Amino acid sequence: MPTIFDLINAKNIATYYESNGSNQIPYLGETLFPARKQLGLDLSWIKGFNGLPVSLKPSEFDAKATLRDRIGLNKIDTEMPFFREAMRVGEKERQDILRLMDSTNSQYLMPVINRVYDDATNLVNGARVISERMIMQLLSAGKISISANRLNYDYDYKMPASHQETLAGTAQWNDPDSNPVDDIRTWQDTVEDDTGVRPARAICTRKTWNYLLANKTIRLDMNPAGGQNIILTDSMLQQYLMSKLGITVAVYNKKFALEVGGAAQLFYPDDYFTLIPDGNLGNLYYGTTPEEADLMSGGTVAEVQIVNTGVAITTVKEPHPVNVETIVSQICLPSFETIDTIFVAKVAGA
Incomplete structure (x- = not known):
């Protein structure tokens, strides 16, 4: 039994x-x-x-590592x-x-x-x-x-201040007359000028994405004859942003429950827009917990x-x-080797 x-x-x-x-x-x-x-x-x-690669000096076997200047190394x-x-x-x-x-x-x-x-x-x-x-x-x-x-x-993680921006007044994307396409292009140029890497992906929530769907400048550019009458879908806007700016946007609206009260909370916040490069951004490192280190042997x-x-x-x-x-x-923390090649913008809200 x-x-x-x-x-x-x-x-x-x-x-x-x-x-x-x-x-x-x-x-x-x-x-x-x-x-x-x-x-x-x-x-x-x-x-x-600034995200540029750092080359290591060659070393012989059984030799001490060569010391190097700290300039350009963090x-x-x-x-x-x-x-x-x-x-x-x-x-x-x-x-x-x-x-x-x-x-x-x-x-x-x-x-x-x-x-x-x-x-x-x-x-x-x-x-x-x-x-x-x-x-x-x-x-x-x-x-x-x-x-x-x-x-x-x-x-x-010491993200460059020049890669962060908060829009104000009529420049905010919740204003239908704002110009988000020019904003995104400017941010892409900034990252590329600084690092040589041009962001090709972006992240935002459904609320922020809806600002783009309702934007007059985008709608008029897609349909000059009658921009306000166009029925704009998610796929149409994705295709437009790809052809105009070369970016793919992940609309991320996943939620979790808060520890206190259990209210639903977005993982990624509303009213933000983050540009990121292609490929992996870093790693999620797991350390060895005391349970694994001390108890797993039996x-x-x-x-x-x-x-x-x-x-x-x-x-x-x-x-x-x-x-x-x-x-x-668990013991975990992400590394972020590519942090210099992203741009974070607060595009609406107080």
Whole structure:
């Protein structure tokens, strides 16, 4: 007869997640910042001045590295934030499981177990939400700010001030007479003049996209004979922006639930427009959590499994009362080697 520990453990939960939870459509940030794993907490990367490549001097084997000037070189060192949440099997679920395990109605056992697995899967999905929030903060502000459980993390990625702009007055895109095409072209020129890279993609929300759909300048350019009468669709506007400016716009309206109150919140904010280059923008680095480092080797009451590159699922046996605690933890932070080649504009709002 299996015990509750045989049914609810890190391996089974990870298998359940991989079979059911990991087939979700990736977040936008996950496609722009592919996941990578490294040991420990420290995150270091080299960023060239104004995004231009920094060549390394050749070195012989068994020789010390050649020292070089700091001019044109910005080495960023930081420590990745640590996130961890846990859940226990509730008393009711535990009693249901124990009762069903001892009865002949074993066909009713797995729905109860799956309910526990679903709770653990929600914790893993919460870990994905954290990384996506960090990436979208970077893409809209050049900074990451995290505040929870009396802890505050602030990471400034030193985005060039010349690659940020706030529109005012009639230049704001919620004014139908504004000229967003000229704005975007100017921002593309700025990035290209500074770095040699011309942004070919952009990110905005549905609200910001609707400003472009309603813009008189765009509508008149698409239909000089009667611009205000044109029925403009998303695909028509995408084709127009590609032919006019060479950009593809991702209209990103994904949301998450806030920790307090559960209200829906956009990952990427309204009234912003970010220009980005082709290709990956950086990496989402996962460090080694204490659970992975110290418990995964076995020999304890804990079991650990890794999903999504660096998210640790840990189950801990509790003998009295008989219970299982499930812990989901991660250490993660995005690098942003291409931050000098993006442009962030606040195009509307106060």
